[in-house]
Amino acid sequence: MTLIPPPFEPGAFVGAAHHYRARIYYEDTDLSGIVYHAxxxxxxxxxxxxxxxxADIDQRAAIESGEGAWAVTDLQIKYRRPAKLDDDILVVSTVEAVRGASVAIAQRILRGDDPLSFETFTEGQVIVAFLAPDGRPRRQPTGWAKRFTAIMNGEMIPC
Structure with a gap:
């Protein structure tokens, strides 16, 4: 009998932060085994x-219904040290601001299991905006803004 592994669940909320785990594979690196910057x-x-x-924010349904889609409108990134082949990484995302049509999210890519000794690879600040199909900013759905606010406040509402 062949056993099928359970669905992969790399992410979870930890208080006001979202934690997402990943591993660095060969395809992610250059010839020296260091992660390619992009x-x-x-x-x-x-x-x-x-x-x-x-957070039960259904991006696909919004796109398919013609309501709109998220797009990165601003990105700042700082590379601190290189991640390498086979590293286990943790991406920590925190919602910093929720506006009518946009959300500001801070993200850090780390290595380590002890929060007191994490090694920071990269830090970024991303602003995503909700856009109508014509590419113009549009207020994000009310329920979504409420969920982002709940995430920001560490009060993730049950789905």
């Missing part, structure tokens, strides 16, 4: 998408 953005994007999924 891949840090991919880890951050995956963590944000996982955070929204866990």
């Amino acid at each position: 891949n840090y953005l991919r880890y951050m994007e995956r963590a944000r998408s996982d955070m929204l999924r866990l």
Whole structure:
């Protein structure tokens, strides 16, 4: 009998922060085994998408219904030290501000299991805006803004 592993659940809320775990694979690195700089953005994007999924914010339904979609409108990133092949990383995301059409999210990519001795690879600040199908900013759905505010306050509302 072949056993199928349970669905992979890399992310979870820890207080007001979303934690997302990942591993660095060969495809993520350059020839020296160091993570290619653009891949840090991919880890951050995956963590944000996982955070929204866990908060019951259905991006796909908003896109398919023609309501709109999220887009990164501003990004600041600071590379502190390189992640390497086989590193286990933790992406910590915190919602810093919720506005009518946008959300500011701080993200850090770390290594380590003890919060007192985490090693920081990368830090970023991302602003995502909700856009109508024509590309213009649109107020995000009310329920979504409430969920982001709950996340920011460490009061994640049950889905």
